[in-house]
Amino acid sequence: MSDATQQYWAFIQEQKAYEEAIALMHWDLRTKAPKAGMEQRAEAIGYLSQQAHRLSTSDRLKELIDELKPSAKDEILVKSLAESEKEYDRNKKIPEAEHKAYIMLQSKAESVWGEAREKGDFSLLQPYLEELVAYKKKFASYWNPNQHAYDVLLDLYEPGITMEKLDDVFPALRKSLTHLLEQIKQSSVKPDVGVLKTHFSKEQQKAFTVAVLKKMGYDFDAGRLDDTIHPFEITLNPKDVRITTRYDEEDFRMAVFGTIHEGGHALYEQNIGEKLAATPLAGGTSMGIHESQSLFWENFVARSEAFWKGHFEEFKTYAPASLQAIDFTDFYQAVNEVKASYIRIEADELTYALHIMIRYELEKALFKDEITVAELPKIWNQKMEEYLGIVPESDAQGVLQDIHWSGGDFGYFPSYALGYMYAAQFNKKMRESLDTDSLIQAGDFAPIKQWLTDQIHQYGKAKKPLELLQDVTGEGLNADHLVTYLTEKYSKIYQL
Amino acid sequence: MSDATQQYWAFIQEQKAYEEAIALMHWDLRTKAPKAGMEQRAEAIGYLSQQAHRLSTSDRLKELIDELKPSAKDEILVKSLAESEKEYDRNKKIPEAEHKAYIMLQSKAESVWGEAREKGDFSLLQPYLEELVAYKKKFASYWNPNQHAYDVLLDLYEPGITMEKLDDVFPALRKSLTHLLEQIKQSSVKPDVGVLKTHFSKEQQKAFTVAVLKKMGYDFDAGRLDDTIHPFEITLNPKDVRITTRYDEEDFRMAVFGTIHEGGHALYEQNIGEKLAATPLAGGTSMGIHESQSLFWENFVARSEAFWKGHFEEFKTYAPASLQAIDFTDFYQAVNEVKASYIRIEADELTYALHIMIRYELEKALFKDEITVAELPKIWNQKMEEYLGIVPESDAQGVLQDIHWSGGDFGYFPSYALGYMYAAQFNKKMRESLDTDSLIQAGDFAPIKQWLTDQIHQYGKAKKPLELLQDVTGEGLNADHLVTYLTEKYSKIYQL
Numbered sequence: 004m005s006d007a008t009q010q011y012w013a014f015i016q017e018q019k020a021y022e023e024a025i026a027l028m029h030w031d032l033r034t035k036a037p038k039a040g041m042e043q044r045a046e047a048i049g050y051l052s053q054q055a056h057r058l059s060t061s062d063r064l065k066e067l068i069d070e071l072k073p074s075a076k077d078e079i080l081v082k083s084l085a086e087s088e089k090e091y092d093r094n095k096k097i098p099e100a101e102h103k104a105y106i107m108l109q110s111k112a113e114s115v116w117g118e119a120r121e122k123g124d125f126s127l128l129q130p131y132l133e134e135l136v137a138y139k140k141k142f143a144s145y146w147n148p149n150q151h152a153y154d155v156l157l158d159l160y161e162p163g164i165t166m167e168k169l170d171d172v173f174p175a176l177r178k179s180l181t182h183l184l185e186q187i188k189q190s191s192v193k194p195d196v197g198v199l200k201t202h203f204s205k206e207q208q209k210a211f212t213v214a215v216l217k218k219m220g221y222d223f224d225a226g227r228l229d230d231t232i233h234p235f236e237i238t239l240n241p242k243d244v245r246i247t248t249r250y251d252e253e254d255f256r257m258a259v260f261g262t263i264h265e266g267g268h269a270l271y272e273q274n275i276g277e278k279l280a281a282t283p284l285a286g287g288t289s290m291g292i293h294e295s296q297s298l299f300w301e302n303f304v305a306r307s308e309a310f311w312k313g314h315f316e317e318f319k320t321y322a323p324a325s326l327q328a329i330d331f332t333d334f335y336q337a338v339n340e341v342k343a344s345y346i347r348i349e350a351d352e353l354t355y356a357l358h359i360m361i362r363y364e365l366e367k368a369l370f371k372d373e374i375t376v377a378e379l380p381k382i383w384n385q386k387m388e389e390y391l392g393i394v395p396e397s398d399a400q401g402v403l404q405d406i407h408w409s410g411g412d413f414g415y416f417p418s419y420a421l422g423y424m425y426a427a428q429f430n431k432k433m434r435e436s437l438d439t440d441s442l443i444q445a446g447d448f449a450p451i452k453q454w455l456t457d458q459i460h461q462y463g464k465a466k467k468p469l470e471l472l473q474d475v476t477g478e479g480l481n482a483d484h485l486v487t488y489l490t491e492k493y494s495k496i497y498q499l
Numbered sequence: 500m501s502d503a504t505q506q507y508w509a510f511i512q513e514q515k516a517y518e519e520a521i522a523l524m525h526w527d528l529r530t531k532a533p534k535a536g537m538e539q540r541a542e543a544i545g546y547l548s549q550q551a552h553r554l555s556t557s558d559r560l561k562e563l564i565d566e567l568k569p570s571a572k573d574e575i576l577v578k579s580l581a582e583s584e585k586e587y588d589r590n591k592k593i594p595e596a597e598h599k600a601y602i603m604l605q606s607k608a609e610s611v612w613g614e615a616r617e618k619g620d621f622s623l624l625q626p627y628l629e630e631l632v633a634y635k636k637k638f639a640s641y642w643n644p645n646q647h648a649y650d651v652l653l654d655l656y657e658p659g660i661t662m663e664k665l666d667d668v669f670p671a672l673r674k675s676l677t678h679l680l681e682q683i684k685q686s687s688v689k690p691d692v693g694v695l696k697t698h699f700s701k702e703q704q705k706a707f708t709v710a711v712l713k714k715m716g717y718d719f720d721a722g723r724l725d726d727t728i729h730p731f732e733i734t735l736n737p738k739d740v741r742i743t744t745r746y747d748e749e750d751f752r753m754a755v756f757g758t759i760h761e762g763g764h765a766l767y768e769q770n771i772g773e774k775l776a777a778t779p780l781a782g783g784t785s786m787g788i789h790e791s792q793s794l795f796w797e798n799f800v801a802r803s804e805a806f807w808k809g810h811f812e813e814f815k816t817y818a819p820a821s822l823q824a825i826d827f828t829d830f831y832q833a834v835n836e837v838k839a840s841y842i843r844i845e846a847d848e849l850t851y852a853l854h855i856m857i858r859y860e861l862e863k864a865l866f867k868d869e870i871t872v873a874e875l876p877k878i879w880n881q882k883m884e885e886y887l888g889i890v891p892e893s894d895a896q897g898v899l900q901d902i903h904w905s906g907g908d909f910g911y912f913p914s915y916a917l918g919y920m921y922a923a924q925f926n927k928k929m930r931e932s933l934d935t936d937s938l939i940q941a942g943d944f945a946p947i948k949q950w951l952t953d954q955i956h957q958y959g960k961a962k963k964p965l966e967l968l969q970d971v972t973g974e975g976l977n978a979d980h981l982v983t984y985l986t987e988k989y990s991k992i993y994q995l
Contacts, residue, residue, distance in 0.1 A: 016542065016546065017546055019539075019542075019543065020542065020543040020546035020547050021547075023524075023539070023540065023543040024520040024521075024523075024524060024543060024547055025520075027520075027523055027524060027527055028519075028520060028523060031523055031527070035531075035723065036739060037719065037720055037721050037722055037723055037738070037739055038720055039718070039720045039721035039738035039739070040721060040735060040736050040737075040738040040739025042738075043515075043519070043736035043737070043738060043739070044519065044735075044736065044739070046512065046515075046516065047515065047516040047519040047520060047736070050512065050513055050516035051516055051517075051520055054550075222535070223533065224533055224534055224535045225533050225535035225536060226533055227531065227533055239536060239540075240536050240539035240540065240543070241536075241539070242533070242535035242536040242538075242539060243532060243533055243535070243536025243539070243540070
């Protein structure tokens with residue numbers, strides 16, 4: 004190994020040391036840290052993040068990349084250098100003063116968002132959003148002046164995805180979903196979620212979800228499960244992949260499906276190839292592919308009829324007396340209720356993508372200057388009525404519900420819908436070689452996990468999302484599989 | 500505030516960010532981290548420690564100190580600069596190559612120590628100890644060529660303490676302790692610790708100790724209690740002071756007295772004056788003073804007759820049935836059993852200081868070249884026989900029992916005995932203004948905590964240990980109070 008190559012890998016280890024420290028500090032803040040110490044903790048995180056940022060924009064890194072790039076042959080080195088260079092460019096192209104001003108604006112906007120949502124008053128947030136949009140347009144032009152600003156932003160979260168690609172699939176998907184939703188509204192089947200809402204102790208919920216996590220192959224020797232308020236998965240290092248969950252003792256669905264969802268993210272991170280561990284390629288390749296893994300386990304496995312056929316009796320051994328007498332069909336229908344609702348994060352798997360499309364259409368229009376920030380609430384409500392048939396009573400339940408825009412995260416939302424589509428495409432493909440339903444019903448998840456590892460997980464960031472999709476399924480982005488899956492599943496449940 | 504002053508305080512914040520990250524990574528390793536991730540974690544800690552070391556020896560720091568020192572007036576600034584300069588000198592005076600070689604030797608020696616202890620074979624460790632002693636002599640000469648090497652090392656852990664000061668008090672203390680031990684051996688009172696050894700669930704032990712911690716004034720909003728193997732207190736920031744403990748379900752003494760001990764350390768850290776929080780003066784002033792606080796709560800409070808008179812009934816509400824029938828006197832005698840034993844960390848409060856004196860005498864003789872490393876096991880055993888009347892069967896139970904020397908920590912042990920003496924001196928002084936026994940019996944610890952805060956805690960490192968001792972008690976190091984306390988307590992228990 005050349006001197007420069009050794010120096011490059013040593014440099015990556017330095018970055019990873021900061022990343023691990025910062026990730027642990029965040030994990031601790033959200034699971035264990037006593038409240039009085041949080042203010043000083045935020046200072047410490049801020050300082051270390053600044054150091055990590057300096058490292059990623061250092062001349063030392065640039066010199067190593069320039070020296071190694073022309074002659075690099077080894078695939079992992081080539082792709083790692085590309086990853087480092089992308090991060091270097093992304094950070095370096097923003098003038099330091101603008102970066103600083105943006106960070107301050109972001110922090111202020113997030114705090115104003117909290118107030119605006121509480122008061123249901125969009126006008127408080129409006130000037131901040133206007134500034135954030137302006138910054139993001141400017142940053143996008145620094146990053147890539149030859150591409151439309153919104154495409155540049157999409158690429159940050161989902162490399163390779165553009166408005167053109169999304170507009171190829173979203174309209175037809177939207178039409179199918181709204182049609183299906185309309186049919187469901189008219190169905191005489193009315194699932195009763197009330198039967199699920201009964202006291203179910205945290206300890207028993209946890210015992211059941213831990214049993215499922217173990218069956219999924221989540222490695223507790225290389226991770227752990229803790230309580231939190233807003234559940235998340237976080238990777239400290241390739242052998243320390245932690246998940247968190249929240250328990251509602253009056254509604255077990257939050258913890259059961261939430262934990263399995265985070266478990267899906269964690270399986271991805273725990274099964275990235277060993278030889279990528281010490282490189283910038285260790286980690287999920289994109290937001291959307293990551294979400295495909297969590298959604299696969301949450302919906303395609305844990306909300307499936309096969310899963311409950313095989314696990315209902317086991318589930319009952321943990322469940323309280325009041326859940327013992329429920330009829331299987333009533334139970335299965337209730338955990339799959341479809342209902343138009345205001346809040347994205349509470350949406351079912353059918354309406355969820357409609358929530359995303361509203362956000363996508365608004366973001367795109369904003370960045371194309373077809374609408375103004377001031378018009379967001381009005382158009383939000385119009386689209387809610389058009390796609391979901393309901394109109395929020397206040398902006399708190401509408402345009403103000405998500406923190407993303409106040410954090411400057413424009414272009415992020417589409418990843419969620421992409422995750423659903425990818426998951427359906429992977430699910431379809433998996434069924435060509437595995438008898439998925441039988442395996443799920445038998446709780447024999449090992450072959451499923453192995454398939455996901457072989458096809459997806461092991462590659463980390465070494466394959467870009469659309470390249471991975473093509474390699475696994477033989478096709479590009481395709482919403483048909485999601486439509487087919489949802490149509491079949493819900494036609495049966497709602498007797499359409 | 501001058502530019503340089505602002506820069507200095509900003510620099511201190513940078514140091515604190517690294518310290519907090521490293522402390523959290525250690526805490527996590529010892530309480531929560533999954534085992535598979537530990538190897539990468541050690542790498543990350545190593546790198547960040549190196550960065551922190553670079554910061555503490557940076558030219559930037561030296562320039563700021565040199566600029567500010569001549570004209571600094573504010574007491575906190577003056578003392579903070581002195582603290583920073585001391586750390587700068589300590590780190591800077593060691594040539595980088597020697598520092599690196601020493602770190603590697605230390606790490607190797609600690610691992611060899613584990614093997615040597617397991618096999619009871621001192622010869623494995625001997626060459627490493629010889630090298631470590633040589634390094635420490637050399638380092639001491641770099642730090643201060645005008646003082647004896649061992650005095651330089653003592654000062655690292657207990658500023659102001661010298662062999663001369665220790666030799667003023669240790670021999671008389673040793674004589675009194677061995678005399679008392681001799682009398683106890685001949686007493687007809689034979690406490691039966693067997694009565695304490697009964698199954699006592701971890702949950703109930705924890706409930707009792709948490710109740711005591713709360714009475715002591717440990718602030719759970721600025722700290723937390725977790726399980727670990729080797730209990731410790733760790734300060735992440737002034738408002739995040741964590742303690743850990745270990746439960747033995749067959750012997751509650753480990754967790755009950757251990758938790759109160761760590762709670763004593765934590766009270767010190769939680770009650771350092773607010774205005775020292777963002778300075779290098781935040782933290783206990785020395786190992787010995789710190790230990791005086793933990794020992795005060797563990798022994799002078801929690802092993803006292805007053806404590807159990809006031810808390811025995813409360814304790815029983817947590818204790819299992821088998822402990823309900825115990826006679827108070829039997830119980831009190833059992834938790835205060837005095838018995839010569841081989842292992843320092845298992846020693847009672849009377850024999851503990853004798854274990855320390857053996858180590859001190861050996862270290863002093865080594866650094867004075869009066870003995871060789873090879874002679875340590877033999878002389879260790881001779882002194883054990885002389886002071887405690889027992890001889891370890893193997894070096895594993897003797898000279899190999901502690902990790903300290905393999906870590907190069909020579910001069911550290913005396914702090915433990917100093918902690919006992921300081922605690923007795925503070926205890927004596929406190930009784931001049933507070934009716935300590937009544938307060939302890941009533942569980943009314945607030946005035947005791949307040950006294951410790953006013954007299955000791957609030958000053959952090961702003962007072963050196965002997966300065967603090969003088970200010971609080973009006974005298975210097977004095978072993979008489981410890982002798983008096985032990986004589987009175989154990990004469991009563993053992994009817995001497």
